[in-house]
Amino acid sequence: MPPSSMIERPDVQVEGIARRFGGTAVFEDVWFNVGKGEFVCLVGHSGCGKTTILNILAGLDAPDDGSIIVSGKEITGPSLDRAVIFQSHALMPWMTAAQNVGFALSCRNPHWNRRMCEDAAREALGRVGLSHAADRKPAQLSGGMKQRVGIARALAIQPRILLMDEPFSALDALTRGALQEEVSRLVTDSGQTGFMITHDVDEAILLADRILLMSNGPGARIAEVVVNTLPRPRTRASLHHMPGYHALRDHVLDFLITRSREFVATNPPAGWSARAVPESRPVA
Amino acid sequence: MQQQVPFWRAAALSLLILAVFLGGWEAAIRAATTASGPPVDPEYAALMGQAAAQGGQTAMPAPSDIAKRLFELLRDPFYVRGPNDQGIGVQIAYSLLRVGAGFLLAAAIAIPLGFLIGMSPLLNAALNPFIQVLRPVSPLAWMPLALYSIKDSSISAVFVIFICSIWPMLLNTAFGVASVRREWMNVGRTLEAGPWRTATHIILPAAAPTIVTGMRISIGIAWLVIVAAEMLVGGTGIGYWVWNQWNNLSIADIVIAILMIGLVGLALDRLLGLLARAVAWAE
Ligand SMILES: Nc1ncnc2c1ncn2[C@@H]1O[C@H](COP(=O)(O)OP(=O)(O)OP(=O)(O)O)[C@@H](O)[C@H]1O
């Protein structure tokens, strides 16, 4: 598991970004890194600007201040190296599941013929357990199946970095658990770098190496960084029996309930600085 | 909320209504001709000219007369005996040709232009005043200008079809393109799909149902307008034919023409309906 202090250059460097809409800053002075192969979750209250940050990382939106550096280069727009799993699955309703994935594959591999895209798309759908539904249109799929097609599409193009905006929030608990484990396995197997927004504290603890806690907007910041010390592999079933789980969970929940509100950037807690947000390792 | 009715029940009622209507019509004409012959209104006689003067017979045919005439016409619909005597099939073909030419020309311009307008808010705002002013103009108002500048009556009719069918396609394409979901566009952007790929794989299929609806409205309007346009320019076409039969006082032919115009219009609409079904998608 890659530790937070990387010797290598971090995969993603977020350097002092701010985004303003109509004069008021949603967030300001946001700094953080994501190491190569690391999985980072961003947690914060609704409206604090999480989706905006993810869109900026994806290159779909641009910050008003600061910059994003990926593999040493400042980004200027979207890239096939940074795949996005959208909250609303964002499948094209006129394409079948296989065509949706195949379209992504044909963008990634312009020299591939239709047959190769089709075969690779079916294989990708097979990896998320959807072989039987490959020829169905999104309208004929359940919410969980659509989400899985979205995941298959993002994973099929083998991005170096996977950006996920609350990918499981619309699902029932059972489907969510299964998909979380699938994504966790697929991402760790391929050594991809992961960045996920979530509202679900257990999900963050299950998947993340580090959890970024965002204060409330407007003018939100990264208030704390929590290092997940629970050893891998972690499973949904075993998670809450692990020593240290409750301390970790209580720490994040306390932040969401009280500290996110009390954080004032002009009068931050001792030791806090925007460029080097202190890391905490809650232990029992 | 409408309930589904069995097809045969609706069809049976349709046939009944038709039978009652035609039967009543037939009986009314029979009654009028067996009675001493209709009184000729002087104004009517003046309007009818020689036809009314020739005989006291009513010019209004019974359905049986129309059926006989229809049989005659359809036995050889495509004959050509000189420029002023051609079969009804030939006339409809001329009209379809003009509608087809004007409509396709309009589509070839409206769909790409609508694409640009839908993509660019600037272009949309800049062209909107022109579209808003030109769209409500009756296509026939263009006719004199077309005749003057084109100097060919047949091409003028095509131009009138062009001008009347361009607006629904232009507006629908622009609207359809402008309302492509941002999330789909974002998918294309994160996949680094180029402008051409984005246009053909995302925007076009997303907007296709709206575009085809515009095409369907356009072809309906075009078919309405062609009859009037051909009445004005004359020469060939079903509109001209109707006008010619009016001058000959062949009411039976006029009724047949109305029927034919209706059937062809229905067929055109069904054709576009098939296209609409082919490009439809459900969420
Ligand atoms: N295009 C925009 N124009 C104006 N304001 C915007 C725009 N996009 C986002 N905002 C504002 O920015 C703030 C942050 O939005 P964002 O969607 O990033 O929140 P979020 O943290 O993802 O919330 P949630 O958890 O509910 O998804 C909100 O107050 C929102 O109203």
Ligand SMILES: [Mg+2]
């Ligand atoms: Mg959001």
